[in-house]
Amino acid sequence: MDIIAIGEPLLEFSTVGHETLERAGQFSTGFERDTSNFLVAAARSGARTGYLTRIGADPFGEAFLRLWQAEGIDTRHVVRAAGERTGVYFISRHPASSVFTYYRADSAASRLAPSDVPEAAVAAARALHVSGITQAISLTACDAAFHAMTVARAAGTLVSYDPNYRPQLWPLERARAVVTRSVELADVAFPNIEEGRLLTGAQDARAVVDWFAARGPSTVVLKLGADGALLWHEGTLTEVKPHPVVPIDSTGAGDAFDGAFMANLVSGATPAEAAHYAAVAGALTTQGHGAVGPVPTRATILAAG
Secondary structure: OOEEEEOOOEEEEEEHHHOOHHHOOOEEEEEEOHHHHHHHHHHHOOOOEEEEEEEEOOHHHHHHHHHHHHOOOEOOOEEEEOOOOOOEEEEEOOOOOOEEEEEOOOOOHHHOOHHHOOHHHHHHOOEEEEEHHHHHOOHHHHHHHHHHHHHHHHHOOEEEEEOOOOOOOOOHHHHHHHHHHHHHHOOEEOOEHHHHHHHHOOOOHHHHHHHHHOOOOOEEEEEOHHHOEEEEEOOEEEEEOOOOOOOOOOOOHHHHHHHHHHHHHHOOOOHHHHHHHHHHHHHHHOOOOOOOOOOOOHHHHHHHO
């Protein structure tokens, strides 16, 4: 396996026609959450991927299994927990702002624990991907993520880490402590500029990069949205130019960037090559609605880039 990720899937219910949640008459469904999006992007870029998570033995969990299997994502380490439920959320999308309502408390994924980590699979993978959201949803899930990273480090498996800081999930001070330790265990860090400023206290993009780089990873990619990215690799800073698009929906674009980058990196690309490729992938993901449907394939990315 090239890449294994640990995390939380959520089924999405999106209002139709930009209706508010209280006025919605219809919803469309979709598949969401950062590590699941990451794996879809990595798989569509040619990586052999696998997921470590817990889902309920319910229709929503079955829907995710069908998605992952259709994308070629290995589901052998997905725990189907009887009597538990798969998390969901509701969203009212609007160009100016979106409103989210989550029903994830005590979900199957929130019950992830170190005992759920398949140590042999993590050790055998070329890379492990971890998100701060996984660490924020529960203490046991946080412990599971750290256990997976520790196993990966001991085995020589690359560790990639996206802080994915969500203020509604945990206090800033706890997030800073957890993110700091996670970056120390990571080989590749993927902060975005907004969370980077909050977590580090720095405002200048270079200062944010320097904070992450000082914690030990060999590669830091600071995602700047429409302005592209800054790539720091072993002391060298490179500007990654944005791929020009007019965005429709930015949902999942950062996850697609991460997945595309890691798929290219484990296939032998240099960090600079992987970053350019990922910038195109992230931009193309904004050209449609939802986190999964617009994620481009490798052929599409290469044709555009």
